Amino acid sequence: MILEFIGAAHEVTGSCHYLNVNGKNILVDYGMEQGKNLFENVDLPVSAGEIDYIFLTHAHIDHSGLLPYAYAKGFRGRIYATNATAKLCSIMLRDSAHIQAFEAEWRNRKARRNANIEEFVPLYTMEDADGAIRLLKPVSYNELINVDQGIDIRFTDVGHLLGSAAIEVFLKEDGVSKKIVFSGDVGNTGQPIIREPQPVDGADYVLIESTYGDRLHSEEKPDYIGELTKILQFTFDRGGNVVIPSFAVGRTQELLYFIREIKEKGLVHGHEDFPVYVDSPLAVDATSIFGKSSLECYDGEAKKLVEKGINPLSFTNLNLSITPDDSRDINTDDEPKVIISASGMCDAGRIRHHLKHNLWRKESTILFVGYQSAGTLGRALYEGARTVKLFGEEISVNASIEILTGMSGHADQKGLLNWAEKSFDPEKTQKIFVVHGEDTVTDKFAALLTEKFGFKTYAPYSGAKYDLIKDELIEETKGIPVVKKVITQKKISTVFERLLAAGERLLSVIRKNEHGANKDLAKFADQINALSDKWDRT
Numbered sequence: 420m421i422l423e424f425i426g427a428a429h430e431v432t433g434s435c436h437y438l439n440v441n442g443k444n445i446l447v448d449y450g451m452e453q454g455k456n457l458f459e460n461v462d463l464p465v466s467a468g469e470i471d472y473i474f475l476t477h478a479h480i481d482h483s484g485l486l487p488y489a490y491a492k493g494f495r496g497r498i499y500a501t502n503a504t505a506k507l508c509s510i511m512l513r514d515s516a517h518i519q520a521f522e523a524e525w526r527n528r529k530a531r532r533n534a535n536i537e538e539f540v541p542l543y544t545m546e547d548a549d550g551a552i553r554l555l556k557p558v559s560y561n562e563l564i565n566v567d568q569g570i571d572i573r574f575t576d577v578g579h580l581l582g583s584a585a586i587e588v589f590l591k592e593d594g595v596s597k598k599i600v601f602s603g604d605v606g607n608t609g610q611p612i613i614r615e616p617q618p619v620d621g622a623d624y625v626l627i628e629s630t631y632g633d634r635l636h637s638e639e640k641p642d643y644i645g646e647l648t649k650i651l652q653f654t655f656d657r658g659g660n661v662v663i664p665s666f667a668v669g670r671t672q673e674l675l676y677f678i679r680e681i682k683e684k685g686l687v688h689g690h691e692d693f694p695v696y697v698d699s700p701l702a703v704d705a706t707s708i709f710g711k712s713s714l715e716c717y718d719g720e721a722k723k724l725v726e727k728g729i730n731p732l733s734f735t736n737l738n739l740s741i742t743p744d745d746s747r748d749i750n751t752d753d754e755p756k757v758i759i760s761a762s763g764m765c766d767a768g769r770i771r772h773h774l775k776h777n778l779w780r781k782e783s784t785i786l787f788v789g790y791q792s793a794g795t796l797g798r799a800l801y802e803g804a805r806t807v808k809l810f811g812e813e814i815s816v817n818a819s820i821e822i823l824t825g826m827s828g829h830a831d832q833k834g835l836l837n838w839a840e841k842s843f844d845p846e847k848t849q850k851i852f853v854v855h856g857e858d859t860v861t862d863k864f865a866a867l868l869t870e871k872f873g874f875k876t877y878a879p880y881s882g883a884k885y886d887l888i889k890d891e892l893i894e895e896t897k898g899i900p901v902v903k904k905v906i907t908q909k910k911i912s913t914v915f916e917r918l919l920a921a922g923e924r925l926l927s928v929i930r931k932n933e934h935g936a937n938k939d940l941a942k943f944a945d946q947i948n949a950l951s952d953k954w955d956r957t
């Protein structure tokens with residue numbers, strides 16, 4: 420019974436943990452690394468074709484983004500996720516494949532002109548995303564699921580994103596039982612639409628995230644409706660548009676939830692029926708999934724609206740189906756409006772067109788509702804740039820730049836400690852592993868957990884291995900510093916990659932049949948040899 424830390428170890432993104440029990444290979448999350456990273460992730464200890472199961476905490480790409488890559492490499496096991504996570508993944512993984520195909524096309528156009536630029540091969544294709552989506556096994560919250568001999572799991576709502584969960588994993592090997600809890604991302608309290616994070620029962624081992632392990636959100640309860648109303652009133656009275664760069668999944672739906680209330684109460688005077696455009700196909704698909712997942716995922720307030728027959732994410736003059744042509748037209752009529760578009764950090768997508776049309780207008784407002792990471796256009800605007808470059812043009816920034824503060828999907832230090840206190844069992848818990856935080860934050864939060872509750876803690880680096888039965892570290896690492904990310908730029912033909920993956924899968928299928936000598940397998944061996952004879956080009 421071994422636990423190995425692969426990703427989000429002394430880092431925030433690229434969540435992935437490996438479990439080996441009763442000869443089965445399991446991953447908990449297989450996320451993509453995003454933004455700047457300090458450390459390399461070690462390779463998976465087995466090939467993707469040998470992975471039997473993946474348990475997925477939630478749909479965010481830094482937890483789910485490599486599922487199609489696993490499929491491309493031969494993974495054909497089952498992916499367990501909550502109903503809403505499975506639905507969100509079905510659109511987000513396809514979107515991720517689409518982004519990569521788009522990037523490949525753009526880069527390879529350059530590569531054709533310049534022989535020194537290597538051909539860019541995307542990590543995976545749309546077919547791989549569809550393949551991974553077919554392997555999703557949606558399950559309900561709080562249901563105890565028997566996955567395999569000695570492996571049971573249960574998902575608990577952890578209030579971070581629609582469908583997000585902490586996963587309790589119950590393992591039994593050689594008569595010894597251990598329970599491990601994977602926190603996933605722990606939600607912030609007071610988030611609209613979804614429920615508050617639910618604690619889980621005590622476990623032998625816990626992996627807890629620590630994104631905000633060293634920070635506190637503001638003590639004051641944010642007044643989103645009041646702040647948003649003020650910004651809308653001020654901008655509309657001047658005849659401008661409110662342009663909101665927003666993450667398509669989660670944040671956009673929260674905004675719609677607030678705007679519905681503003682409209683219902685008629686809070687923006689003189690513009691009661693202002694139009695709202697959601698100009699992002701992914702956001703529109705996600706909104707429809709949010710709308711259909713109400714019973715299992717909504718908090719009390721949102722449920723009450725549904726009981727009254729009100730759709731909490733809909734209102735009059737909400738424009739959702741927008742073609743690229745419609746998208747261009749949004750800026751041709753001068754009625755003041757709200758335009759919500761992606762990407763949330765303005766580095767890609769249709770938002771850039773809306774910025775081009777509105778940044779120079781002093782009557783418009785650009786409203787930021789989420790974190791803007793260093794180096795993005797969003798960050799430059801947020802920090803007060805007076806001109807920016809868009810589509811090769813220098814654009815003056817005359818619009819007001821506003822920030823809707825306090826919107827966060829993550830628990831702060833207090834929220835994490837709260838969840839920990841309710842979820843850990845001082846009598847039972849042997850060790851707490853602190854993951855999913857920046858380098859020094861993981862260590863600091865681990866020390867804080869020990870100080871507050873007396874727990875034994877450890878903040879592992881990628882590659883660290885732990886024996887869960889013996890309760891001891893069997894391999895320690897110090898982190899492999901990133902030299903250069905090469906994972907998305909291998910100069911290997913896709914056909915060869917696919918062939919290699921097929922080979923690895925073949926090997927895993929053979930190994931699984933180690934004790935199953937029969938006529939069919941003998942025939943299988945003959946077929947493999949016949950195929951090999953055909954392609955053996957020595």
Ligand SMILES: [Zn+2]
Nearest residue numbers: 477479579604
């Ligand atoms: Zn997340």
Ligand SMILES: [Zn+2]
Nearest residue numbers: 479481482604
């Ligand atoms: Zn995360």
